[in-house]
Amino acid sequence: xxxxxxxxxxxxxxxxxxxxxxxxxxxxxxxxxxxxxxxxxxxxxxxxxxxxxxxxxxxxxxxxxxxxxxxxxxxxxxxxxxxxxxxxxxxxxxxxxxxxxxxxxxxxxxxxx
Amino acid sequence: xxxxxxxxxxxxxxxxxxxxxxxxxxxxxxxxxxxxxxxxxxxxxxxxxxxxxxxxxxxxxxxxxxxxxxxxxxxxxxxxxxxxxxxxxxxxxxxxxxxxxxxxxxxxxxxx
Numbered sequence: 339x340x341x342x343x344x345x346x347x348x349x350x351x352x353x354x355x356x357x358x359x360x361x362x363x364x365x366x367x368x369x370x371x372x373x374x375x376x377x378x379x380x381x382x383x384x385x386x387x388x389x390x391x392x393x394x395x396x397x398x399x400x401x402x403x404x405x406x407x408x409x410x411x412x413x414x415x416x417x418x419x420x421x422x423x424x425x426x427x428x429x430x431x432x433x434x435x436x437x438x439x440x441x442x443x444x445x446x447x448x449x450x451x
Numbered sequence: 452x453x454x455x456x457x458x459x460x461x462x463x464x465x466x467x468x469x470x471x472x473x474x475x476x477x478x479x480x481x482x483x484x485x486x487x488x489x490x491x492x493x494x495x496x497x498x499x500x501x502x503x504x505x506x507x508x509x510x511x512x513x514x515x516x517x518x519x520x521x522x523x524x525x526x527x528x529x530x531x532x533x534x535x536x537x538x539x540x541x542x543x544x545x546x547x548x549x550x551x552x553x554x555x556x557x558x559x560x561x562x563x
Contacts, residue, residue, distance in 0.1 A: 369549035380555035381495075381539070388548060428494055432549045436482040437502055440541075440551055442494040 342443035344429050350449045357416040359446050361429030369432045370412035371440065372404065374425040387412055419450045454478065455542050457554035465562050470527040472538050472557050480545030484516060484523045487539040495539055530561045
């Protein structure tokens with residue numbers, strides 16, 4: 339079974355703090371993704387990575403950065419958290435190719451106060 | 452125009468009925484199509500995928516794809532209250548990056 343894990347289920351941070359969200363997958367997937375999900379806005383792609391040290395911006399990269407030093411681990415970094423980054427953050431991974439689905443982690447509910 | 456469109460609902464059906472969820476997409480070169488189910492507070496989980504025109508059945512679920520009309524649907528037969536969730540349509544476009552474009556999801560309510 340594919341397993342995608344995220345470092346925290348719930349996180350509360352203060353405005354201006356640097357926040358790290360970590361994601362680990364155990365199926366040797368090339369691709370990893372970070373999304374945020376907000377009511378009425380659906381899933382929005384923040385960044386994705388198709389190989390170690392490779393990354394591409396998604397639809398809403400502003401205020402975020404990512405790091406992928408090892409194939410199994412993909413980190414999302416909020417350099418200076420703001421209240422409008424309060425959201426559910428979902429990590430996913432997949433193999434490369436037209437017919438492979440994305441597997442999601444359990445999500446991190448981040449609240450910035 | 453959004454790349455992947457779904458009616459947000461809620462779609463309400465009685466227990467035992469057929470629920471029909473629809474999705475349209477704009478990229479004519481799209482390769483494959485996925486249906487995810489998401490319970491409140493949980494992450495999306497894959498129900499079915501389809502990449503050829505026609506129907507694909509898996510238990511009570513049937514995915515239908517019509518590439519000429521750029522339309523994909525999910526039918527749930529004998530709907531159960533446990534099917535109440537948000538259903539996300541996702542489309543892999545003509546690139547091969549692994550990216551999926553998600554619709555906003557349709558909320559399904561199955562009433563006992």
